[in-house]
Structure formats: structure tokens, C-alpha cells
Amino acid sequence: VVSQDGQIGRISSPLLALPARENVFVAVEMAADAGDDATVYWASSATSGLHAKRFRIKADGKFHTYNVDMTGAKEWAGDIVLLKVAPVVKKGAAARVRGVTVSDEPQGAADVSVVQARLSDAINRAGRPLPFLIQIANLGGQDAANLTLAVKRMPRGLRVVSAPGWEKVEEIPASATATHTLLLSAEQALEGDVVFTLSGDGATGQEAVARVAVLPDLKRPKAAYVPVPQPLKSDYEIGALYYPGWQTIEKWARIWPVAPERKPVLGWYDEKNPEVVDWQIKWAVENGLSYFLVDWYWHKGSQHNDHWIKAFQRARYKSYLKWAVMWANHNAAGSHSEEDQRKAARFWIENYFNTPEYYRIDDKPVVMIWSAQNMNRDMGGGDGCKRLLDLSRKMAVEAGFKGITFIAMKWPEASFEPVVVQSYKDMGFDMTSIYHYMHHGGKAENPRRFSFDHVADSNYDHWKGLHQTGILPFLPNLSTGWDDRPWHGDRGIEIYGRTVEHFRRICRDAKRFADETGVKRLTLAPLNEWGEGSYAEPNAEFGFGMYEAVRETFCERPAAGWPQNYAPQDVGLGPYDLPMPAKDDAREWSFAGGPQGWSPLMGVSPFSAGAAGLCFTSTTRDPAIERRLERVPARQVARIVVRMKVTGAVADDVCQLYWHVGGSPASEEAAIRQKIVPDGAFHDYVFEVGGHWRWRGRITKLRFDPLNQQGATVTIESIRLLRQAGH
Numbered sequence: 061v062v063s064q065d066g067q068i069g070r071i072s073s074p075l076l077a078l079p080a081r082e083n084v085f086v087a088v089e090m091a092a093d094a095g096d097d098a099t100v101y102w103a104s105s106a107t108s109g110l111h112a113k114r115f116r117i118k119a120d121g122k123f124h125t126y127n128v129d130m131t132g133a134k135e136w137a138g139d140i141v142l143l144k145v146a147p148v149v150k151k152g153a154a155a156r157v158r159g160v161t162v163s164d165e166p167q168g169a170a171d172v173s174v175v176q177a178r179l180s181d182a183i184n185r186a187g188r189p190l191p192f193l194i195q196i197a198n199l200g201g202q203d204a205a206n207l208t209l210a211v212k213r214m215p216r217g218l219r220v221v222s223a224p225g226w227e228k229v230e231e232i233p234a235s236a237t238a239t240h241t242l243l244l245s246a247e248q249a250l251e252g253d254v255v256f257t258l259s260g261d262g263a264t265g266q267e268a269v270a271r272v273a274v275l276p277d278l279k280r281p282k283a284a285y286v287p288v289p290q291p292l293k294s295d296y297e298i299g300a301l302y303y304p305g306w307q308t309i310e311k312w313a314r315i316w317p318v319a320p321e322r323k324p325v326l327g328w329y330d331e332k333n334p335e336v337v338d339w340q341i342k343w344a345v346e347n348g349l350s351y352f353l354v355d356w357y358w359h360k361g362s363q364h365n366d367h368w369i370k371a372f373q374r375a376r377y378k379s380y381l382k383w384a385v386m387w388a389n390h391n392a393a394g395s396h397s398e399e400d401q402r403k404a405a406r407f408w409i410e411n412y413f414n415t416p417e418y419y420r421i422d423d424k425p426v427v428m429i430w431s432a433q434n435m436n437r438d439m440g441g442g443d444g445c446k447r448l449l450d451l452s453r454k455m456a457v458e459a460g461f462k463g464i465t466f467i468a469m470k471w472p473e474a475s476f477e478p479v480v481v482q483s484y485k486d487m488g489f490d491m492t493s494i495y496h497y498m499h500h501g502g503k504a505e506n507p508r509r510f511s512f513d514h515v516a517d518s519n520y521d522h523w524k525g526l527h528q529t530g531i532l533p534f535l536p537n538l539s540t541g542w543d544d545r546p547w548h549g550d551r552g553i554e555i556y557g558r559t560v561e562h563f564r565r566i567c568r569d570a571k572r573f574a575d576e577t578g579v580k581r582l583t584l585a586p587l588n589e590w591g592e593g594s595y596a597e598p599n600a601e602f603g604f605g606m607y608e609a610v611r612e613t614f615c616e617r618p619a620a621g622w623p624q625n626y627a628p629q630d631v632g633l634g635p636y637d638l639p640m641p642a643k644d645d646a647r648e649w650s651f652a653g654g655p656q657g658w659s660p661l662m663g664v665s666p667f668s669a670g671a672a673g674l675c676f677t678s679t680t681r682d683p684a685i686e687r688r689l690e691r692v693p694a695r696q697v698a699r700i701v702v703r704m705k706v707t708g709a710v711a712d713d714v715c716q717l718y719w720h721v722g723g724s725p726a727s728e729e730a731a732i733r734q735k736i737v738p739d740g741a742f743h744d745y746v747f748e749v750g751g752h753w754r755w756r757g758r759i760t761k762l763r764f765d766p767l768n769q770q771g772a773t774v775t776i777e778s779i780r781l782l783r784q785a786g787h
Contacts, residue, residue: 070101071157073143078162080104080136081753086128087167087201088145089158092119095150096509100128106138114508116550117148118173118199123158125168127201127235131754132727151505164756166201166234170262173197175237177254177270179244182325182600183627185275189221190244192254192272193320198232200262205231207260209240212267215252218274221245229258233691233758235722239320249276278624282632286338289380290623291345292615296574299351299419299535300344300584300596301386301495304368306331309638310659313688315590318546322590325598325627327637332367334374336636339628341377343598346623347607348615351382351419353428353583358404359391360770362679364665373415382419384426385412386469389434392681396438398451405452409459421465421491421581425456428467430495432487446488467491467535474499476525485532493535496585496594497522498542498555512558515539520569527577536573538566540585540606543593549725555593560605563596567613584610598625645690647697647781658687658779661763663770673777683774684765691758694721697781698750702764709738709772717747720761721754730754736767742777 086100097114104111115128130136140162147155161167175195184190198204207229211220220226222242232238244254251273259265305311312328329336344352357365372378385408389395412418413425420426429435435445453463468489470480474497484492501518504510516539523536540563544552574580586594596606604625611622628634641657649656651674660667663680676683700717714733718726732747749755766774 069148069155070144070146073160076139076141076143078140080106080130080138080140082164083140083162084130084136084754084756085163085166086130086143087125087161087163088115088128088147089123089125089160089168090117090147090155091121091123091158092117092148092153092155093121094119094153095148095155097506098126098148098155099146101144101146102136102140103142104135104138105141107135110142110144111135114550119153123156124171124199125201126199127166127168129235129722129724129757131721131756132724132730134727134729166757168201170198170202170204170232170234171200172204172207172232172258172260172262172264173199174258174268176321177256177268178321178600179272180241180320180323180600182323182598182603183275183629184273185277185630186246186249187277188629190246190274192242192244192270194240194256194268194270195237195320196229196232196240196258197237198234198262201234202261203231203233204260204262207232207258207263209242209256209258211254211256213253213255214244215250215254215272217248217250218244218246218252218254218272229260236691236758237317239317244272246274248274250274278626278630280626280631285376286335286342286628286633287631289342289345289377291380292348292611292618292623294348294350294615295580296571296614297350297581298348298584298610298614299353299382299582300349301586302352302354302368302383303586303589304331304355304365306588306590307365307367308659309641310657310686310688312590312638313641314546319543319590319593321599321601322595323600324588324590325600325604327635328640329636330638332371333636334371334376335633337368337371337375338377339636340597341375341381343604343607343625345380346611346625347604348611348613349381349584349607351384352587353386353419353426354383355388356385357388358407359395359680360400361403362665362770364660364662364679372417378417382417384419384428386428386430388430390431391434394438396435396448398448401448401451402455405455408452409456409461413456413459413461422462424463424465425461426465426467427452428469428493429489430469431471432468432484432489433471436487443487446486449488465490467493470494470534473497474522476522476529478529478531481526481529481531489532491533491535492526493583494537496542496589496592497537497539498553498594508552509554509556512541512555512562515541515555516562516565519566520573523570523573523579527573527579533579536570536579536582538563538570538582538584540587540594540596544591545593547591547725551725560602560609563606564609564613567609571613641688643690645692647692648778649687649780650778651776656687658685660684661686673775675773675775678767678770678772678774681768681770682765683767684763686761686763688761689759691760692781694749694756694759696783697755697759698748699782700747700749700762701778701780701782702745702747703742703777703779704745704766705740705742705775705777706736706738706767707740707773709736709767709769711738713738713767713769715745715767716765717749718763718765719749719755719759720763721757722760726761726763738767738772742775
């Protein structure tokens with residue numbers, strides 16, 4: 061099958077009559093010489109039209125069996141009457157398809173390969189332990205056992221210091237990825253290749269190569285606290301968007317299995333810690349950043365993810381950095397009203413605007429709004445959004461401020477159509493901006509997976525287009541990438557190939573644009589959207605490279621040279637990592653002793669565990685908690701029992717249990733609902749998962765939504781996974 065002349069080659073089945081519930085895996089055995097993705101198409105007796113699901117391929121010219129899991133596809137229902145496969149989506153690529161199998165179990169033997177190998181920390185220095193990680197994928201339909209690692213060659217002076225038995229690699233389940241870590245050591249700085257092989261089920265024994273660099277010890281004296289920042293001078297005002305979502309280890313636990321290279325220099329840090337924030341402030345101002353626009357979550361008076369702001373307010377060096385609210389108002393319908401807007405504005409005025417660190421433009425406090433459309437929706441359209449902004453400005457003036465500078469997040473992000481910009485002016489905004497520029501400029505063959513080259517090539521044209529409308533000022537957005545596989549698996553968008561040099565080019569183009577137009581206030585896309593793949597904060601993949609590209613482009617180099625960028629460990633501080641979750645195979649949790657690995661997902665505050673159980677209040681109409689599982693075989697669990705009481709809620713509501721199969725995200729199709737009894741007494745809610753046809757494979761996460769109401773109090777005494785009734 062060859063993809064050419066812009067046409068995607070496909071193969072098609074004869075007419076079929078396959079019950080979807082009994083056949084949830086489509087196994088495609090094929091070899092491809094190029095490309096990133098392939099696609100399965102199907103038609104069903106229960107739905108109209110042709111449906112599609114993409115899957116990632118390994119374009120090495122060798123045969124692999126790709127098991128496409130359909131349990132999360134709602135259109136995979138009734139009888140499957142037709143199948144088609146497009147083995148490649150890249151123009152000019154060729155593929156050979158050996159067979160397509162539809163069954164209730166994954167197909168094919170174990171198929172092991174090395175995804176990446178690297179020193180796991182961002183800054184690696186001589187004389188310190190050097191964790192070395194190997195990320196291994198098992199593409200096949202069978203578990204990969206009896207795996208053994210053999211190190212063939214290393215740079216002179218580098219040695220393995222792991223405990224005996226480091227050669228043995230744990231079994232890797234079918235269609236899964238795992239990480240094996242060993243400890244290295246070096247007494248002197250060095251650079252070179254670590255060459256190793258894997259043998260065992262599904263492994264080829266082929267040599268893999270990882271480049272490592274061990275830096276010299278800086279020999280800096282031990283510091284009592286984060287050293288004082290040394291801000292830089294600049295003719296430009298450079299800021300960045302900031303996502304405060306990293307206060308629990310459960311959030312980080314979604315990052316490292318997929319993208320361990322994103323590990324920050326600060327480690328898997330706790331954003332609630334003011335000392336962490338002081339390091340962030342120091343690195344920001346020593347690399348040319350002067351303000352943050354911080355995601356702020358408010359829904360009818362309730363807040364969450366405000367821990368970073370509270371830590372900033374307690375930070376020693378807060379006076380060095382400005383910050384402002386980016387109201388992430390992507391709330392359910394009905395969350396905005398004039399009364400609620402007054403409450404939100406009053407909160408800004410009384411808690412934020414009156415602090416010297418709050419960011420201003422034209423001497424007016426800045427507030428960025430995610431969704432003007434949501435404001436209009438809840439206010440009945442027309443001038444609804446404008447009314448809300450105007451009453452906020454009026455309150456600010458009455459409190460002694462000159463007003464509020466409102467910046468709109470513009471949608472669509474890549475658009476610079478005058479009619480789009482004009483709509484924001486009509487809604488009362490002073491400026492526009494975007495959260496992240498992630499467009500390919502019309503050059504991508506596959507709009508869901510393309511090179512960052514296209515982003516770097518088109519960022520400048522986007523700024524020029526917006527500027528030429530002449531309708532509203534805007535904050536030019538410097539792209540920090542996008543690859544949201546930790547959040548959405550292969551259903552997301554991956555922009556690959558981002559490098560420091562790409563970002564340096566974007567910075568140079570931004571400076572050129574600023575000098576041409578006089579627009580010298582700019583902002584980086586998110587510094588730390590580690591799950592979405594938009595990040596520039598110092599990390600293992602890029603070190604301080606992204607930050608240094610900013611200062612070297614926009615700042616005056618001090619006579620004594622740039623401030624030295626270094627890790628907390630270089631001055632004897634840290635680590636700041638949250639405690640790692642212990643690996644456990646627990647299948648029953650009672651919460652008198654703590655949350656037992658369950659954590660808030662959304663709409664839950666405050667969240668605590670004690671003698672009564674797991675207690676929280678629903679702050680939105682979609683509260684949810686979640687817990688990772690150690691790939692529990694679905695066949696071993698027949699039912700899940702949640703013992704819960706609900707108070708302060710109305711009847712005729714439901715709770716809902718979702719589950720993740722392998723790397724697939726949660727979906728309405730892989731879920732069961734139960735009516736709740738909100739009488740303030742404990743009840744057992746029994747979910748017969750074993751009878752659900754999408755309960756299969758290995759379960760990697762549970763999500764529980766206790767109800768669909770705001771303001772209710774929920775207490776969960778226990779959650780139990782049972783093999784059969786009562787056991």
C-alpha cells in the first residue's frame with residue numbers, strides 16, 4: 061500500500077457481521093518504511109457513517125502487530141459490517157500488510173524496543189549519584205518476561221553502582237511501557253556513549269546507544285537558602301503563562317511514565333512550597349522574565365489550584381517578579397452572573413490588586429480571561445461579557461485604581477481575521493493574546509503529528525497578521541511546544557522535534573517583530589504545562605537552554621557575565637520532590653488512615669481523610685476523584701463497591717465510575733452509573749464491572765464522580781474491588 065499524490069492508500073474488508081462486544085481488538089500486522097500513524101476505519105450496524113481511530117506505528121521496515129483497542133470508541137457497537145485500514149498517512153510512504161485480525165484479546169508475541177535512554181536528572185555532576193533510565197516499550201500482544209540488560213560499553217570513568225541484580229528488568233505487560241533505572245557514578249566530568257542490549261521475550265538483542273554528559277562539580281559553597289536573584293536589564297518586557305497544577309505526586313505520576321525527559325531541574329516538585337517558588341523567581345528574573353500570567357480557577361465563589369499564588373505571597377523574593385490573574389473560566393454553563401462577577405472582582409481588589417507585585421499595564425491591574433464566549437453564554441449573549449467587564453472596572457475605580465486592563469484569550473488561536481479581533485473589541489477587551497501558538501502554517505501532512513519546524517516557521521507571520529489588523533493591541537505569544545500524550549494518549553496532538561535552537565529562532569523573530577513594530581511587551585506560552593507538552597522551565601530535556609535563549613536575545617549582558625544557572629543541589633539545597641507513591645497492589649481502601657492514593661481530579665475542595673473516611677465538598681457540578689492502579693487484570697475483578705454518604709444534595713442524581721484500560725483515557729462508554737441516595741446515611745453503591753463488555757484488559761486507573769451537583773458534602777468510607785459477590 062503506497063500513499064502518494066496526497067491520497068492515502070487503504071485496504072478494505074469484504075462485508076462482515078462481527079459482534080462488536082465480542083471483538084474489541086483490531087490487530088494489524090504490518091511493516092512501514094515511513095510515517096507516524098496508521099488508521100483503522102469501520103462501519104457499524106448501530107451507527108451511521110464511517111468511523112476512524114488512529115494508532116501509532118514504528119516505521120522501521122519490519123513487521124509488527126499493532127493491537128488497536130476499541131473499548132473506548134463509542135461507535136464500536138452493534139455489528140461491525142466493514143473494516144478498512146490505511147497503513148500510512150505520509151505522502152510517498154509504503155507499507156506491507158500481512159494480516160488483520162479482529163478478536164477479544166490482543167494478538168502477536170511480545171515485541172520489545174527501547175524508546176529512550178538517558179540520565180534522568182537535568183543537571184548531572186561528577187561525584188554525585190547519576191540515575192540512568194531506560195524507557196522500554198512492549199508493542200506486542202503478550203507480556204515480555206525474562207528481560208535482561210547488558211551494558212556493553214561506557215565512557216572511561218563511568219561505572220554502574222546499582223545493587224546486585226540491576227541487570228534484571230521487570231516483566232512488561234502487553235501494549236505497555238515501563239522504565240528501568242540503574243545508578244551510575246563518575247568522579248570526573250566526562251561525555252560519551254553508553255551502549256547496551258536487552259535480551260529476553262520479544263527483545264532483539266540489538267545494541268542501543270545513549271549519549272551522556274557528566275558536568276564538573278561547581279564547588280559552590282553551601283547556601284542557607286535560595287541565593288538572592290540577580291535581575292537583568294532589558295528594553296523588552298518578557299513574561300510567561302504559568303499553570304499551577306503540580307501540588308500532588310499523583311499529577312506528576314501521569315508525566316514520568318510517558319515523558320520522563322520532562323523532569324524539572326526542581327524534581328517532581330511541590331508548588332505549595334515557597335522555597336520552590338523562590339527558585340522559580342530567581343531563574344525567571346536571571347533569564348529575562350519579568351512577569352507571570354497565572355491560571356486562576358474560580359467557580360461561583362469556590363477556588364482550586366490557588367496554592368501557587370499562596371506560596372508566591374509567602375515567598376522571600378516575591379518583590380522581584382510581577383504576576384497577574386489568567387482566569388481559566390472554562391466552567392460549566394451557568395457559572396457567570398453579575399452577582400458572581402462582583403464577588404470575583406471584589407476578591408481581586410481586596411487580595412491581589414493592592415499588592416506591589418501585581419502586574420499592571422498603563423498603571424491598571426491586568427486580568428486575562430480565558431473564555432469571553434462563556435461569559436456571553438451565561439449572560440444571554442449580546443453585550444453580556446462587556447457588562448461584566450465594565451462592572452469590574454467600575455468597582456476597581458471606586459476602590460482607587462485606574463481601572464482594569466482586560467486581555468482576552470483569542471479563539472481560534474491561530475486566526476488573525478479582523479472580524480475575530482473586532483469581536484473582542486466589541487466585548488470590551490483592551491488587548492488579545494493566546495495561550496499557546498501550535499499551528500503548522502498549513503504545511504503539515506498530518507495535522508495531529510507534525511514537526512516543530514512548522515511552528516517556528518509560522519510564529520512570526522502570525523504576529524504580523526495580528527498587528528496588521530490595527531484593531532486591538534496584543535501580547536505576541538512565543539511558542540513553547542505541544543505534545544499532550546501524558547494527558548490524552550495517542551488521541552492527542554504531538555508536535556515533535558522541538559529544540560533549543562528552534563526556540564532561539566522564535567526569540568530572534570520576536571525581537572525582530574518588536575523592533576519593527578514597537579510592540580515590546582511579549583509573553584512565552586506556558587512555562588510548565590508538563591502534561592500538555594508546553595514547557596520551558598529548566599528540565600532534563602533542555603536544561604536551562606530555553607531560558608538562556610530568552611536572556612541572550614532580549615537582555616543586556618552584565619559586565620561580569622550572565623548570572624550562572626545552577627541547580628539547588630549545587631548549593632546544597634533540595635531536593636523538593638513530593639514523596640513518591642509506593643508501588644502497591646491494593647484493591648481495597650478504607651480511608652481512616654489517609655487518602656490511600658486517591659486524589660482530587662476536579663471540583664473537589666477541601667479534600668481530607670480521617671476517621672469518618674474520605675471527605676470533601678463538591679465545588680462544581682462535575683466533582684471527581686481518581687486513583688492509579690498497578691495494571692490490574694480486569695478478569696480478576698467482578699464488582700466494585702463504594703460505601704458513601706451524601707448530604708446537602710437533591711435526589712434524582714447519579715454517581716459514576718470510570719476506568720482506564722491500558723493507556724486509553726476515560727470515556728463515557730467505559731463507565732457505569734448508579735442512582736445516589738442523598739439522605740446523609742452510608743450506602744453501598746455496587747458497580748457490576750465484570751458484566752460490562754468494556755471491562756477488559758488491564759485496568760490502570762479508576763475515576764469516581766460521586767454526583768453532579770455543587771455544594772454537596774461527600775464522605776466515602778471505603779472502596780473495594782471484589783472478585784465476586786462479597787469477596
